[in-house]
Amino acid sequence: MEDKSYNPFKTAQKLFDQAAELLELDQAARDFLRHPMREYQFNIPVRMDDGSVKVFRGFRILHNDARGPGKGGIRFHPQETVDTVRALSMWMTWKCAVVDIPLGGSKGGIICDPHDLSLLEQERLCRGWVRQIARNIGPLSDIPAPDVMSNSQHMLWMLDEYEAIHGAKYPGFITGKPVGMGGSLGRVEATGYGVMITVREAMKELGINIQNTSASFQGFGNVSQYAIQLYQQMGGTPICVSCWNQEDHKAYSFQKKDGFDLKELMSVTDHFGEIDKNKAQDLGFDMLPGDAWLEQDVDLLVPSALENQITGENAGKISQKVKLIAEGANGPTTPDADIVLTDREIHVIPDFLANAGGVTCSYFEQVQSNTNYYWPKEEALGKLDLKMTNAYVDVSKFAKAKKIYMRDAAYMISVDRVAQACRSRGWV
């Protein structure tokens, strides 16, 4: 019986096949890029707090390093599968390529549930992972980073173990480190700012003066907050933002028809990015249902909360005024919605271009760590602007030239860049 069940790796391969077809890649390049270059799977024995030993399964998969050392996170997930890690490593290859940073794609993981582990056990697990793979990864070959359920603390334990094994300091071995411990300034702003830099370029291209525009945002987390900040600095008028309310277990949209001031809204927002609904209303905000952000009469929509938010069902509710959607979140638009948006000729900046500010900043962190010289924030953000602008222009030009959808253009440019690197190296 054929297994019809959902397999993320097969889905990724299918997407690649489509791009390869359009790019008319030769068979060898397709064979080479359809599968990861190297895969490591290994056991990690960990001494638990009660003295027993538990064996965990670890992975590191490098999809492609033709353009530079592999780059990708380490996931802690109880249902981690090798196919998920494969798919995600491939995704990292395209993501680095679309912003044209000299890095390849990889991904790693450990099958575990941190809920079942004490911090000490987690530390031993992190060190155990590095011990198994220390000879196969490194600042010049494959660079890990935090991902699902892993954080900067785990990264520092891993870095420490790596440095102990190799007998020297290698801050460039891993990214996602705290500032002052080899981290880069500008990291918190990077993703949100990145989104707005692409928006700025898109508006330029569409001939819209950003100062005459208004925008509505979904989510009020890190990405949204910095995106709104930069948007306001550039003269735009944010008028609506949706935000999760823990007490009511649902989201609300906070709207001020004439535009709101981020600082004012932040004054009624707690550390957790939750807007106080009563105080916001005192400030003159209207409180609307959670999905009202989508229906606003604005020029720009920035979904930066969850995946699958704009669907075939609700895409019809998008105002006629909307000209641009910038995907701050991963996969906020479903394929059904894409069809509606294309019909409406709404310009969409696809997620892996729009939110590539994060990975770009990781690259900066790596560069700084390798040289052991750290840039001021302005320098990091200036370089981010340059990278994002160029990336946007490249994709957009290509999309226009070929008359294709932005999402497809971004994908084709990435695959083409990687395939070209492989060819140049004489691999295929």
Next chain:
Amino acid sequence: MTENFGKPINRLVEELRERAKELNCLYEVQETLGKPGIKTEDALNRIIAILPPGWQYPEICQSEIIFGDKVFQSSDFVKTPWGQHSDVIVQDQLAGRISVYYTEEKPELDEGPFLIEERRLINTIADQVGNFLLHQRLQDVFERKTKPDIETKAGWQVILSLLEKTDPNLLITIARKMVHHLCGSGIKEATDLLELFSSAYREDRELLEANFPYQFESDEDAIGAIDEVFKLAGKYLDEDEILTSIQQWIREDQSGFLINTLVQPGCSIPEIINALDRYQHLSTQGLELSAAREQSVRVSLIRRLLSGQKNFIDTAKCHLSIEDFNKLSSHIIFQPGSYGKLGGKSAGIFLAMEIIKKSVLNQDLLQQVKMPKTWYIISDAMFSYIEHNNLEEIIEHKYLDIGEIRQEYPYIVHVFKTSPLPPEIVKGLSMALDDFGDVPLIVRSSSLLEDQVGMSFAGKYKSLFVANQGTKEERLKSLIDAIVEVYASMYGPDPIEYRHEHNLIDHHEEMGILIQEVVGKKIGPYYFPAFAGVAFSQNEFRWSSRIKKEDGLVRIVPGLGTRAVDRLSDDYPILAAPGQPGLRVNTSLDEIVRYSPRKIDVINLEKRTFETIEIQQLLKEYGDEYPNIKQLVSVITQDHAQIPTGLGPDFEKDKLIFTFDGLFSKSPFLNLLRGVLNELQDKLNHPIDIEFAYDGDDFYLLQCRSQSYGVENIPADIPTDIPGERVLFTADRFISNGTIPNITHIVYVDPEQYSQLPTRQDMLDVGRAISRLNKILTKRKFILMGPGRWGSRGDIKLGVSVTYSDINNTAALIEVAQKRGDYTPDLSFGTHFFQDLVESSIRYIPIYPDDYGIIFNSDYLLESKNTIKDILPDFAHLEKIIRVIDVKNTSSGHVLQVLMNAEKNKAIAIITEEDETSEIKSELKSIPQTDSREDHWSWRLKSAETIASMIDPDRFGVKGFYVFGSAKNATSGPKSDLDILIHFEGSDHQEKELRIWLEGWSLSLSHINQLRTGYKTDGLLDVVIITDEEIKNRSSYAVKIGAVSDAAMPLSVGSALNK
């Protein structure tokens, strides 16, 4: 009352001066009596002079001591009517009398013109004089012994000859004890003597078997035998042994009063406390009790003061000593003639504290545990209060109809609030307040029924915070106010309903009161502990398979513990398992932040109120003053929460949340807590829960009781005789306690089909369908069953992707771990929203269908009619994956019931008859939160079902009956209507009749609602009548029928009539 406090400071100074005088007097008496070699007459003459300055009006005070035929008096002594007397007792015989007289009339006080303290003083002095006289007598004997003419007699013989003259009864007692002692030492001749002392021994112990009253013979023989006894003793025992034994027996005889007082049921609490005082006094002078007597006294004290329950006595007698009661007795407030006890809560904490203090295990750690300063009001003080105010009719109030009780309760509170406490209780409270000072207090109920093993009145009676600020008069007034409000809560509808429910209504109930200092520090205008919480020795909510039940559970919050005790919907306590401190519920930053406490309960000393304030605001303003703050909060860095560095957090800039990470990982707190829980569980022999608080310096135990189960958490009996076809599933891993009754719908996501879904989009669709079902199905009347991990986010292949709000109406979340090939998927233990499940009492059950002995009725789940097409037409394409089973329809009106028993670690889901009583239980469940919506909707829904079942469809032309709106959505408030929709096809006459018929219901329900809630409405039913045509056109309310969202719920019409 007011004049007492006109000048509080002056009054206090005066009182202190009085106490100093009394003490001085006592010291002088002791000094005089203790002078070596002082003669009796000299001593008594001296005391005559010492006494008057110890009394309130020394200038007009004179004294008199009568001793045998001698009288000692102050100079110019005149007898007046204003005297206070105390008898001098020597060896249980009246030896004399001490009196004090005033020569002029003075205002009435406690005892004539005398103070209650003066009564104690004169009694103490009389005791001391009695001892002195006994001592003098013995000394005479010894002196005589040393004289050459009676040199031949041994010391003990001298004592005996003295006793012969002074106390022949005691002599017989001693002789009898000596005979037994001799027999016990194996001396044969003594056995013969035994018969002389107790003829019972003569007749070959026939006494024990005989069935007629035994005739005792006179003691004369015994007296004659005494000489023989001691001859024998002198022959076999050495002198020292005889002397020591005799001394011990004489002392024991002295303590006879203790036994007399304690075993007499007629002895009141004041008498018991007096006896205790006297015992304490004597024991400092070397009074010792035999082991048997000591135990008898201990048990009596436990029974009279703490609890008459056998289990409690059995445990308490192993851990309490008489001395422990001495400390307790000075903090009990009682009225004269009281026969009350301290009540469950007080007894529980008192015993727990003594166990902890005496613990040998972990001694260093446990010695740190303290108990806040506490005073107790005796339980029957409440009746003296009722009598004092002539409120007797309130006592039979509990037998009224519950509706009447509800109606009358506000009136009772009002009456109580305006009735004064008896003066002796007020005086006691005034003393307590002087002892407490102006720290905030909590007034807790401590009733006799409360806190018995297996009973949980948790939250039924009131506990009130008192800020205790201002003048003494103000403080006393607000304390009294709180006390009477707690008294009134005994007559509240909720506890009475609870007592009905548990067959306790005829049990005698009394309400003791526990007045406790609130543990805390003053910070800004606020007063609160650094943290507080509740801890359970058995963990019922395990969030990881690695946590065992014995690892315990702690719910901890910053500030007052109220937020940890109650389940909150908008905030969360921090949870930890003391036995597995490393395994935290929340590990990713996202979860840690979301489930961290945001509010804190405090006492505002300026406003004198209890307040809930925002933690962030408090930290900004007073973070630096917050005790131990470095251990309690974490700083949010870019992607994780970090314990603050040595410099401490920056309260201006840092993002701070309460995690207690430092406390758990760097302090011995969890060890201490675990030590306390284990020790108490071990010594009390049952699982316990405690309340605790920490003020920055010390750890305080506030309460200890047997682990309480809410009504919904009582371990269920697991039946074993259910036929297989009626069992839906069984489970035997990580089971908690409780019963989920009357489930009408099962939503089952088929693991096999789900895993075969080809795209991620399809899987997300399943999540959306679940979310819609969650809104349509009746709250807590359905269960969700599905594969692997509910709430999977990233990788959703093995679990439906939902958030908490998509499942928040389910009664239970069930994860099915079906084997695939050779591996069983991990279950989530609800971790993605574990705390939400805990706070809203949604049950979590993992099922491992492939385990040995587990029943999993997949036939029923896969072959019963799937109603998803009807309920959610737009998700009909998912019918293979999501099966919605209407249990009533598939099993001839039966419902599903899930029974869980943690002790047996077993759960079973069975198809069974609807359980009417569990409706009441589920209503009761929500009683602690009086404004909870739960009790408003479920009876409304039930009523709608009843009305529908009683409609005669032919008579009224009714084709369908639906309920919609708040009752169906479980959102009814106390004033809500009950919205019903009637599909009608009949004549005008029928419609008229129907409306009249329903009007009657409407008014009756309105009246019931008024009795339940106090809200008055003009009829409760909101009836909408629709016709075939409207349904066809889907116009007006007809759209509600079969609507996609918020559909009206059909009820069966006329079913009651058919029966």
